[in-house]
Amino acid sequence: MAYQAEYIWIDGTEPTPLLRSKTKILADDVTTPPNWGFDGSSTNQASGDKSDCALIPVFTCPDPIRGGDNILVLCEVTSATTGKPHATNTRAACAKAAKKYASDEMIFGIEQEYTMLRPDGRPLGFPVGGGFPEPQGPYYCGVGTGRVIGREIIEEHTQACLDAGLMIEGTNAEVMPGQWEFQIGAADALTVGDHMHVARWLLHRIAEDYDVVITLAAKPQKGDWNGAGAHTNFSTKAMREDKDMKAITAACNAIGKKVMEHVTNYGHDIESRLTGKHETAPWNKFSYGVSDRGASIRIPFQVEKSGRGYAEDRRPNANMDPYTVCRLLLETVCG
Numbered sequence: 001m002a003y004q005a006e007y008i009w010i011d012g013t014e015p016t017p018l019l020r021s022k023t024k025i026l027a028d029d030v031t032t033p034p035n036w037g038f039d040g041s042s043t044n045q046a047s048g049d050k051s052d053c054a055l056i057p058v059f060t061c062p063d064p065i066r067g068g069d070n071i072l073v074l075c076e077v078t079s080a081t082t083g084k085p086h087a088t089n090t091r092a093a094c095a096k097a098a099k100k101y102a103s104d105e106m107i108f109g110i111e112q113e114y115t116m117l118r119p120d121g122r123p124l125g126f127p128v129g130g131g132f133p134e135p136q137g138p139y140y141c142g143v144g145t146g147r148v149i150g151r152e153i154i155e156e157h158t159q160a161c162l163d164a165g166l167m168i169e170g171t172n173a174e175v176m177p178g179q180w181e182f183q184i185g186a187a188d189a190l191t192v193g194d195h196m197h198v199a200r201w202l203l204h205r206i207a208e209d210y211d212v213v214i215t216l217a218a219k220p221q222k223g224d225w226n227g228a229g230a231h232t233n234f235s236t237k238a239m240r241e242d243k244d245m246k247a248i249t250a251a252c253n254a255i256g257k258k259v260m261e262h263v264t265n266y267g268h269d270i271e272s273r274l275t276g277k278h279e280t281a282p283w284n285k286f287s288y289g290v291s292d293r294g295a296s297i298r299i300p301f302q303v304e305k306s307g308r309g310y311a312e313d314r315r316p317n318a319n320m321d322p323y324t325v326c327r328l329l330l331e332t333v334c335g
Helices: 090-100 151-164 189-208 237-241 246-256 259-263 301-306 322-334
Strands: 003-010 019-026 036-039 052-062 071-079 107-117 168-173 179-187 213-215 230-235 288-290 297-299 311-313
Touching: 003 052, 003 189, 019 036, 019 189, 052 151, 052 189, 071 189, 090 189, 090 322, 107 189, 107 322, 151 168, 151 179, 151 189, 179 189, 179 230, 189 213, 189 322, 230 322, 237 246, 246 259, 246 297, 246 311, 246 322, 259 322, 288 301, 297 301
Parallel strands: 003 071, 288 297
Antiparallel strands: 003 019, 036 052, 052 071, 107 179, 107 213, 107 230, 168 179, 230 311, 297 311
């Protein structure tokens, strides 16, 4: 019996690319999804006179929404004429860095925060028509009506990720009402990026059924409310094996020499989120410290105690590109 393959790719929308997808029907004897194409002039990736772009499958998994033999197919975008990676294809650059520094065995875990909105743009949990809920305090990892909202979407999304075989590690309600988080990892740069994009697609797709908008905006609600980030945990083989913190502090010091190169590629509107308040460091300053959520990079207390492990770059926005963030950390720490 024929089955459906949902081809997913990242478009050229600025300042933050969007996920796109379309369905290809494959015969039952087709076991490997073929290359495909799309109209790049409709996704900000080509002009109308040269509109064809190619979709090159790089990751497949079961489709937990359609079920059966149906699959999800994450793709890279290339030029249909030259076969070279499209300018919007950040995965290709990440792949080069991952290959170059493979001997360092760097792995990543990404904490994806996001905010649920009603169609009118107000966060779930905020009063309809205006006004604000009670201040932040009871919502983080909360339970109970009035403290947590949108849990049905979370439960469905988590199960979908598990059914798809994605490396989802956990979920929790976040500091602002209507704000949640899930974690992907730990894995190499390409795997964590691939799984993150498919998990994001599933989140958007499931939220459709509830008439809820998912936003990865860095500061979805202005005022005294937390922004939304994608804290990125990273660890090289040396960081995991040394027992004196030298590899970890060396990594932090290396990152501290390239502050703006990282920050300017960590997601749109980062200045509104990294203010020095709401558990952030200022966007234009760099610091690291043990258990310090007001630092650019946090070293967990148990890591300091054992002298080895990982560090958490707290600066990436929720709308960051995981391929770009992982590439920068690879090049800076391993280079």
